Amino acid sequence: MIGIMGLRERTRQAVKADIAATAMRLFLEQGFDATTMEQIAAEADVSRRSLFRYFESKEDIALGDIAERGVRVQEVLAGRPDSEGPWEALRAALDVLATEMEFTPEWAARITAMFHETPSLRARQVEKQLRWTGQLVPEVERRLGVPPGSAGDPRAAAIVTSALACLNAAVDAWTTGGGKQSVFELYDEAVAAIRA
Amino acid sequence: MIGIMGLRERTRQAVKADIAATAMRLFLEQGFDATTMEQIAAEADVSRRSLFRYFESKEDIALGDIAERGVRVQEVLAGRPDSEGPWEALRAALDVLATEMEFTPEWAARITAMFHETPSLRARQVEKQLRWTGQLVPEVERRLGVPPGSAGDPRAAAIVTSALACLNAAVDAWTTGGGKQSVFELYDEAVAAIRA
DNA sequence: TGCCGATCTGGCACTCAGTGCCATTTTGGC
DNA sequence: GCCAAAATGGCACTGAGTGCCAGATCGGCA
Numbered sequence: 001m002i003g004i005m006g007l008r009e010r011t012r013q014a015v016k017a018d019i020a021a022t023a024m025r026l027f028l029e030q031g032f033d034a035t036t037m038e039q040i041a042a043e044a045d046v047s048r049r050s051l052f053r054y055f056e057s058k059e060d061i062a063l064g065d066i067a068e069r070g071v072r073v074q075e076v077l078a079g080r081p082d083s084e085g086p087w088e089a090l091r092a093a094l095d096v097l098a099t100e101m102e103f104t105p106e107w108a109a110r111i112t113a114m115f116h117e118t119p120s121l122r123a124r125q126v127e128k129q130l131r132w133t134g135q136l137v138p139e140v141e142r143r144l145g146v147p148p149g150s151a152g153d154p155r156a157a158a159i160v161t162s163a164l165a166c167l168n169a170a171v172d173a174w175t176t177g178g179g180k181q182s183v184f185e186l187y188d189e190a191v192a193a194i195r196a
Numbered sequence: 197m198i199g200i201m202g203l204r205e206r207t208r209q210a211v212k213a214d215i216a217a218t219a220m221r222l223f224l225e226q227g228f229d230a231t232t233m234e235q236i237a238a239e240a241d242v243s244r245r246s247l248f249r250y251f252e253s254k255e256d257i258a259l260g261d262i263a264e265r266g267v268r269v270q271e272v273l274a275g276r277p278d279s280e281g282p283w284e285a286l287r288a289a290l291d292v293l294a295t296e297m298e299f300t301p302e303w304a305a306r307i308t309a310m311f312h313e314t315p316s317l318r319a320r321q322v323e324k325q326l327r328w329t330g331q332l333v334p335e336v337e338r339r340l341g342v343p344p345g346s347a348g349d350p351r352a353a354a355i356v357t358s359a360l361a362c363l364n365a366a367v368d369a370w371t372t373g374g375g376k377q378s379v380f381e382l383y384d385e386a387v388a389a390i391r392a
Numbered sequence: 393t394g395c396c397g398a399t400c401t402g403g404c405a406c407t408c409a410g411t412g413c414c415a416t417t418t419t420g421g422c
Numbered sequence: 423g424c425c426a427a428a429a430t431g432g433c434a435c436t437g438a439g440t441g442c443c444a445g446a447t448c449g450g451c452a
Contacts, residue, residue: 006420006421007419007420008419008420008427008428008429012429036407036408036409037408037409037410038408046430046431047430047431047432048431048432049411049430049431049432049433050429050430050431052409052410052411053429053430056410057409057410058408058409058410119323122323122326123319123320123322123323124319126319126322126323126326127315127318127319127322130318130322144389151369151372151373152369152370152372152373152374152376152377153369153373153385154362154365154366154368154369154382154383154385154386154389155365155385155386155389156389157364157365157368157369157386158361158362158365158366158386158387158389158390159389159390161358161361161364161365162357162358162361162362162390164361165354165357165358165360165361166350166354166358168353168357169350169351169353169354169357170350170354172350172353173347173348173349173350173353174348176347176348177347177348177349178348180348181348186350187350189349189350189351190350190351190353190354191354193340193350193351193352193354193355194354194355194358194390194391195390195391202449203448203449204398204399204400204448204449208400232436232437232438233437233438233439234437242401242402243401243402243403244402244403245401245402245403245404245440246400246401246402248438248439248440249400249401252439253438253439254437254438254439393452394451394452395450395451395452396449396450396451396452397448397449397450398447398448398449398450399446399447399448399449400445400446400447400448401444401445401446401447402443402444402445402446403442403443403444403445404441404442404443405440405441405442406439406440406441406442407438407439407440407441408437408438408439409436409437409438409439410435410436410437410438411434411435411436412433412434412435412436413432413433413434413435414431414432414433415430415431415432416429416430416431416432417428417429417430417431418427418428418429418430419425419426419427419428419429420425420426420427420428421424421425421426421427422423422424422425
């Protein structure tokens with residue numbers, strides 16, 4: 001047993017990363033829909049069956065660890081001082097997405113473009129963000145002073161989803177526009193626009 | 197030729213509505229995923245093949261005319277006086293969604309519940325809303341004074357998606373909470389919350 | 393009314409994602 | 423070096439979605 005995970009788990013992660021890299025190359029070369037699981041399996045030297053043991057779906061290969069990042073955001077959000085308002089705390093929490101993610105502009109642009117022209121991918125991505133929302137809402141409700149368990153108050157959900165909407169708009173603007181401003185300058189611009 | 201569409205087109209719409217009704221009944225009885233296209237075809241007295249001539253996908257049957265409503269919203273938005281700000285105009289435009297839609301609370305609640313517990317449905321719904329966004333953004337950009345064709349400004353997209361986010365939050369709150377307040381009271385609450 | 397062409401329909405075969413099952417191989421750890 | 427757990431590969435299956443074609447249907451016009 002070396003480190004926090006055994007040797008087995010480590011090789012597993014390595015294989016997973018290798019598959020993801022191979023798949024992403026194919027996706028960018030041929031397009032997402034035009035690439036079959038069988039082809040990915042062949043190029044990554046695993047059976048089609050094993051592919052589904054590493055990734056639940058084809059979209060998951062492209063989406064990467066988006067889902068896991070959600071819990072990181074939630075952790076950071078929960079750790080923010082109570083003195084901060086929802087928007088302040090959310091901005092700080094969403095910051096980990098940008099800082100922990102290596103943004104090679106050129107590469108990111110191609111990925112984003114692929115997402116844009118592939119409805120099924122876009123759909124799954126949004127679906128994962130919806131799961132984030134569910135995790136972040138309780139914390140925002142606490143800050144808003146909403147008694148826990150009281151259904152029917154739209155405010156917290158509205159704030160969280162709007163923040164995510166601003167982030168998405170910022171990333172979009174960052175990729176379509178030449179990338180002169182940073183994602184977070186654009187995020188702040190977006191937030192300012194909706195709150196003005 | 198009777199009315200604006202020929203007899204053929206009219207029967208086609210009737211069949212389509214019949215299929216949708218049958219399918220929705222099955223969806224609510226057994227769940228979305230547990231209902232197969234083959235079963236829907238059998239109960240609606242059409243072949244499986246014809247089913248795909250009426251609806252592009254299984255989700256489309258449940259989603260109904262969400263996509264078409266988008267253009268209505270866009271029309272109303274474009275028709276609003278220039279004196280109105282983006283939020284004012286958007287609120288008026290989104291109003292058609294609530295007023296043109298018959299909200300039988302009990303029935304709507306069951307539909308919404310099904311959407312909530314069926315990720316693929318939720319994803320597609322959001323995807324259609326994303327298409328709305330694309331249609332509404334140019335109009336909001338005009339009101340914002342953004343020169344057309346200039347990419348890289350996140351503000352209009354942020355406003356539109358946030359407005360949609362507020363609407364979604366409102367509908368959610370309306371279904372989970374007892375429905376004491378109207379959807380639009382909740383919408384206004386949500387907007388007030390993010391802009392406070 | 394009867395015919396013609398456009399349209400609708402059903403059936404078949406196919407691709408591809410995703411899953412259950414089982415037999416075989418690999419491998420970590422005592 | 424042995425053993426149980428885990429990983430793998432192969433096979434068969436379901437279910438959504440699509441292309442193709444032959445035949446039924448039907449609106450509209452002479």
